[in-house]
Amino acid sequence: MEDVVIKAENVGKYYRLGQINTGMFYSDASSWFSRKLGKEDKNLKVGETLGDKSGFWALDDINFEIHQGDRVGIIGRNGAGKSTLLKVISKVTAPTKGRIGIKGNVASLLEVGTGFHPDMTGRENVYLNGAILGMKRAEINQKMDEIIAFSEINEHIDTPVKRYSSGMYVRLAFAVAAHLDSDILIADEVLAVGDAEFQKRAIGKMNDLSHKDGRTVIFVSHRMNAVKSLCKSGILLDKGKIVLQDDIDKCITRYQSNLFDKKINEDLSHYNNEFFDLTGFRLVNENGQEIDGAIENGDKAFVQIELDMKKVHNAFTTGYAIYDSEGTLMYWSYQTDIYDENNNVEEGHNVLTGEIPSHFLNEGEYYIYFSASLHFIQWFVNPEEDSPCLKLSIMGGLSESPFWTIKRPGVCAPLLKWDVKNK
C-alpha cells in the first residue's frame, strides 16, 4: 500500500522502575562504584540486583501500519502502554529501540492547555499554546475568531486566564487544539474534560476533523463509547504488547472480555497496610453464606468485608464501588453513608456487610471493587486504581411479572410502584 502514513517497526520503550536514582549524588556514586567493583550495592534492597527488578518494557516489539485517513483507537488497561505509545509517536520521549516513520506533520493533544500562563490573557495564551502545538502566527491570526467562537469565551478573551473558571479554561484550550492544521492528529483523553455539553461538541468536532477532512486520527480513551463513535480500527495493547489489531468493535469486545479477569480471587494480603489487614472480601447471601457471584435479579446479595484493624481513625471509611461490564461506575457505597454510632470500625476483627439492592441493577455482569480510605486524607485502596475485585452476574428478567421476563434496556432496572386508579 502506498498510503502508509505511520509505520512502527520493533518499537520498544524501557523504563527503569522506582526511583531513577537515590536522589543524592553520594549514594549514586557509591552504587556506581559498588557495581564496578562487583560488590553488593547497599542502596538496593537485600537480595536485589540491578537488571532483574530494575525495569520493564512499557512497549515491547510494537509493529503496525496506519494508513491515510484511518481513525485508530488505542485501547487497553491502565498501564498497558497506550500513553507511552502516543508519547513516542509524538516525540515527547524517545523509544529505546526500533523506529517509527511518519509522513506529514503530527499534532498531539496529550493534554489540553499545555503552556497556558495564568497571568496572560486568553488571547495571548491562544497564540502561545498554538505556537507550542506548531501553528504559525499568521495561521492563528486567521483562526482567532473561529477559536473564540468555538470556546464561547467571547468578551473574556482579553482577561488573564487565571480569572477563568476551569470550564472556560478547558474550552479555550480545546478550541486551540481543535483548530490545528495537521495531517495526523493524536489525542489522549482530551475529551474527558469540561461539562457534558462541551464533551458532546468536542467529540462532534473530532468527528468532523476525521470524517470530513479525511485526517488521520489516533485516539486513546477509556470511554468505549467515544472510541466507538470516533474510530474505525483499533489497536488493543496489554503489558506493552499488541494483542489485537483489527476493527474497533472486535478490539473493544476482546478488551472487555479480558478486562476484569485478572484481579478476581487474588491474594488479599497484597492490600495490607499500617491501618488494617484485609482478611476477607466476598459476596454472601441473606444467611451469610458465601456465594459464587451469580444471582437472580430478585435475590438479595451482600458485599462482606473483613478487616483486622491495627489502628483506628475516625475518618476511616470503607466500602465498595460497582462497575458494569463496560467499566461504567454504577455507584459507591460506604459504611459511613448512613451515620450510626454503633457502626464504628474498631481495633481487632471487624466484619462489615453491605447490601446490594435487589431489583435495582439490570441483568448483566458487574464488577465490585474494594475501597478504603481516610476520608479526604488518604487512600488505602482506591477502587479506580489497584483494588481487589468481585464479579457479580445478575440473571433473569426484570421481575416475576409475565410481561417482563427478558432484559430491560437501561443501566438500572428498578421495580417501582405504580398507582392505577379506575373510575
Place this chain on the structure above:
Amino acid sequence: MKFDDYKWDTVIEAKQNPFALNIREIVEYKDLIYLFVKRDIATTYKQTILGPLWYLFQPIFTTIMFMVVFKHVAALSTEDVPPVLFYAIGTILWSFFSSLLTNQARVFYANKDIFGKVYFPRLTVPISLIFSELTKFAIQFVLFIIIFVVYLFNGYGAYLSWRLLLIPVLMIWLILMASGLGLAISSITTRYRDLAKALEFFLAMFMYATPVVYPLSMVSGKLRILFELNPITAVLECFRYACFGVGNVSLSTIMLSAGCTLIFVSLGILLFNKNEKDFVDVI
C-alpha cells in the same frame, strides 16, 4: 514494502546524532521563540508596582552599592574610568552572564510540564532565554549609554572608536559561554536538583573571583595566573577595553577563554541532545 522504501518526513529512532542541530526546524518555530520571549518579559512584571522599571532598579542600586563599598570604603582602582561607569558595566554584564547561566541550567526542570506533554524543538526554549536576557540587557545598556554620554559632556575624555564594534562580538561570546555551560549543567540538574541552588550560590561567590568590581591590572603575582585561567575574565576585560579603552588582557588569556567557550558549547549541545530525548522519564 520495507521500511526504507517509503519516503518518510520524520523518522523516530532510538539513536540520534549527538551533535545534531536541526536549524531548519528551529527556524520554523521562530514564532514560538518570539512568544516565549514575550511571555517571559510580560509575565515577570505583571502585578508589580514598578513593572519593567525593575530592570533598571537592580543595576542602579548595585552600582550605588559598589560605589560605596569598593570605591569609598575599600578604595579600589577603576583605571581612570569614572567609577559609576566602571561599576555599572560590570554589574550589568555580570548579571547578564549569571542570570543566563542559571536559567539555562534550570531549563529542563523549569519546563518539565510542557516538555512532558507536547513536542516542539526543545532548543527553542534555551534560545528564547537568550533573547529574554538580551532584552533585559539592552534596556540596562541604554541606561549605561545615557550615563556614558552625560560623562562625555562633562569632560570625561574617552574617545569613541572602532573598538565599539567589538561589543556585539563580545556579547555573542558571553552568550555562548553562559548558554553552553548552563545547558551542560542542565542535564545534571534534572537528576540532582540542589545543583541549581549550589550554582546560584557559587556564582554569587565567583563574582568576586572575577574582575567585575576591580580591574585585572590590580591582580598580580601567582594569583594573576588563576585569574587569567578564569574564562570570563577575558570577556570582561575586552568589554571594558571596547567601552573605555582600558584593560590589559593577554592574547593567551583570550585564546584560552575562546577555547573554553568552544568546549562549553559542544558539551552543552551534546548533553542537551542526550537529555532532551528521555529526561521526561527521569525528572
